[in-house]
Amino acid sequence: MKSTAKNFEDTTIEVSKALGIELLELPRWNCCGTVYSLASDDLIHQLAPIRNLIRVQEMGYDTVTTLCSMCYNTLEQANQLVKNDPEKLEKMNSFMDSEEDYKGDVTVIHYLTLLKEEIGFENLPVEHPLTGLTAVPYYGCLLLRPEEVSIDNPENPTIMAELLAALGAHVVDHPYKLECCGSYHTVDYKEVVCEKTYSILSSAQNRGAEVVVLSCPLCEFNLDVRQKDLEKELAPMPILYFTQLLALSLGLDGNLGFDSHYVNPEPLLRKKGLLR
Amino acid sequence: MIPKISEDTTLLEKVEELSGEKIYSCHKCGKCSAGCPIGVIMDVRPHQVIERIQADDWSVLECKSIWLCASCFQCAVRCPKDVDLTKVMEALRLLILRTNVDQVQISEINKEDLEELPPVALVSNFRKSTG
Numbered sequence: 032m033k034s035t036a037k038n039f040e041d042t043t044i045e046v047s048k049a050l051g052i053e054l055l056e057l058p059r060w061n062c063c064g065t066v067y068s069l070a071s072d073d074l075i076h077q078l079a080p081i082r083n084l085i086r087v088q089e090m091g092y093d094t095v096t097t098l099c100s101m102c103y104n105t106l107e108q109a110n111q112l113v114k115n116d117p118e119k120l121e122k123m124n125s126f127m128d129s130e131e132d133y134k135g136d137v138t139v140i141h142y143l144t145l146l147k148e149e150i151g152f153e154n155l156p157v158e159h160p161l162t163g164l165t166a167v168p169y170y171g172c173l174l175l176r177p178e179e180v181s182i183d184n185p186e187n188p189t190i191m192a193e194l195l196a197a198l199g200a201h202v203v204d205h206p207y208k209l210e211c212c213g214s215y216h217t218v219d220y221k222e223v224v225c226e227k228t229y230s231i232l233s234s235a236q237n238r239g240a241e242v243v244v245l246s247c248p249l250c251e252f253n254l255d256v257r258q259k260d261l262e263k264e265l266a267p268m269p270i271l272y273f274t275q276l277l278a279l280s281l282g283l284d285g286n287l288g289f290d291s292h293y294v295n296p297e298p299l300l301r302k303k304g305l306l307r
Numbered sequence: 308m309i310p311k312i313s314e315d316t317t318l319l320e321k322v323e324e325l326s327g328e329k330i331y332s333c334h335k336c337g338k339c340s341a342g343c344p345i346g347v348i349m350d351v352r353p354h355q356v357i358e359r360i361q362a363d364d365w366s367v368l369e370c371k372s373i374w375l376c377a378s379c380f381q382c383a384v385r386c387p388k389d390v391d392l393t394k395v396m397e398a399l400r401l402l403i404l405r406t407n408v409d410q411v412q413i414s415e416i417n418k419e420d421l422e423e424l425p426p427v428a429l430v431s432n433f434r435k436s437t438g
Contacts, residue, residue, distance in 0.1 A: 035425040065431040066378060069397035071327040076434075101427060176380030177391070185384050211344040211379035215431035218424060219411050220375065223345060249427045256423065 032099060036248035038288020042274040043098055043142060045283050050150055054096070057086045065101045065249075066215070067108040074123055080109035081123060084137045085130045094138045096145050098274070100247035104173035107139040107180040141174060141182050143190055143246065143273065152197035158282030160199025163303050166276070167202070167240040168192050169231065170209050171250045185209075191273060195244060198280040207234040212253040221257070228257045232268045241299055242269045244276060256293045269296030279305060317363045325398035332388045333357045339382035339392050345375050353382055353392055360395070373399045374410055374436070404438035411436040 032040045047054045060083055068076035083106060087095045097103040113120035114135045124132040146152065168191035175185040183190045188209065192202045210231055213224035232254060235243055245251060255270040275287050279300070289297050289306075300306040319330055339353040340346050346353055349372035359367035367373075376396040383391040404410075411432060421429075 036427075062430060064434060065427055066434050068434075069378065069394045070325050070401055072325065073401075099427070101431065172379040172381070175384075177383050177393075209381075211377055211381065213345070214377040214379070215428055215435060216375070216377055217428050218416065218420070218432040219436065223348065223375070226348075227344065248425060249431065252425050252428060 032248070035291075036099070036251065036272075038291045039098055039248060039251075039272040039274060042272065042278040042283075042287055045285065046274055046277050046281060049278075049281050049283060050146075050155070052145070052149070055090070055092075057083065057090070057095070059086055063102050063105040063109075065105065067105045074119060074126075077109045077112060077119075078123060078127065080106045081113060081133055082127070082130060084110060084139075085127075085133045087137045088134060089131060093136055094140055096140050096142050098142050098246065100141075100171060100173040101249060103139065103141045103182075104180060108177075110135070110137065110139055111179055141246075143174075143194065144182050146194065147190060152194050155197055155277075155281070157198055157280045159280055159305065161195070161276060161280050161303075161305060162199050164200045164300075164305065165203060165239050165241045166195050166200040166244050167205050167235045167238065167242075168195060168208060168273075169235075169243050169245045169250065169254070171245065171247050172209070172211050172214070174246060175209055191244060191246070194273060195276070198276060200276070203235075203238045203240060205234050205238045205240070207231040212250045214249060214253075217249070217253050217257065221260075224253050225257050225260050228254050229261055229264060232258070232261075232265055236266065236268060240268070241303075242271055242276075242296060244271050244273050246273055251292075258294055267294045269294045269299055271296055318365050318367070319360055319363055321402065322360050322395060322398045325401060326391070326394035328391050328394050330357060330360050330390070330395070333361070333386075333390045334388060336387060338385050338387065342381045342385050343376075344379060344381060345377065349375055353396075356399070357390070357392065357395065360399075368399060368403060372396075373403075378435070400435065404436075407438055409437040413437075 063080045064076055170188050175181045178185050195202045213227040217224045251270055278287050323330055335354050337354045343353050351370040351372045373396050378393050380393050383393045
């Protein structure tokens with residue numbers, strides 16, 4: 032969010048301002064660890080997400096919103112773990128010295144859910160509808176699974192499609208919308224990620240997609256940058272964060288970070304009359 | 308390398324303890340393997356991983372599948388018997404990682420990749436592949 036996905040954060044801040052949502056950044060956040068620890072005895076790795084929830088509590092707030100799908104998943108799974116297991120919560124609280132005890136009262140909400148529930152997609156003040164743009168949502172894994180933390184139906188989510196339709200885009204469904212992109216294997220099994228990227232993007236392309244829209248910086252890197260190794264097999268497919276298209280349709284000026292992507296979406300958006 | 312845990316601990320007991328899952332609940336319907344996004348390139352398919360644990364076959368710790376699993380939770384969502392294979396895979400990985408056998412050597416990642424990869428990729432990879 033602060034480095035390679037800066038365009039995701041920047042456009043969210045601008046969109047929030049335009050919609051009257053006041054976002055406060057945690058003054059002392061730490062990395063959540065990015066992946067939720069799945070072992071029953073591994074409480075040490077649950078401290079990072081729980082510490083972030085304590086920061087929210089310390090500020091006197093009861094809700095934290097996240098953009099990154101991985102942060103959302105890690106924070107919410109850790110939150111549910113301690114809410115359902117008071118013994119583990121007590122053990123972690125007694126381990127942490129300088130922080131106040133976590134009470135288990137913070138709600139973790141993804142920004143998509145916040146937009147849907149607090150603003151309502153139908154109430155978005157769309158100035159420049161995305162007319163003529165065929166978009167497919169890509170949810171990936173961590174907004175939807177495991178089921179307990181899913182922001183929507185884990186087998187057939189529609190939340191991002193609803194948002195894109197409200198922005199005026201032509202939305203098409205495709206079977207790979209919840210398929211894993213290969214995630215962190217992009218470091219040591221690059222070929223696996225290339226194969227997944229090919230499956231996901233060619234499926235979208237076969238259904239007429241012109242742009243793939245998502246919410247995870249790691250999915251973005253994989254689906255976007257890994258196209259470098261697929262130039263022979265695949266026509267370039269722009270990958271965008273949902274907040275970039277939202278900002279564009281709300282008519283927000285300024286840099287929406289389109290030039291930070293490997294596949295530049297600007298020619299497509301210009302062709303569609305969505306960018307000057 | 309297969310870690311020797313203890314002569315009198317079965318693999319099944321160890322995995323159940325670490326994962327919190329009931330390995331014998333699995334009735335081998337194969338839904339996990341059918342839905343696994345990486346299953347086709349695995350040397351041991353997801354349902355066969357469970358099968359080997361049931362058989363107390365420690366050689367399952369040598370298969371590539373446990374490192375190819377990316378914890379996408381697809382099998383967990385679809386299992387009709389509520390066995391969370393994602394947690395089982397993590398337990399198997401930890402049995403190796405806790406003997407200090409890292410799967411990724413940070414020093415071996417080339418400079419070009421290190422500069423290009425986003426922090427989220429590196430952190431998640433090291434969390435899953437190193438002890």
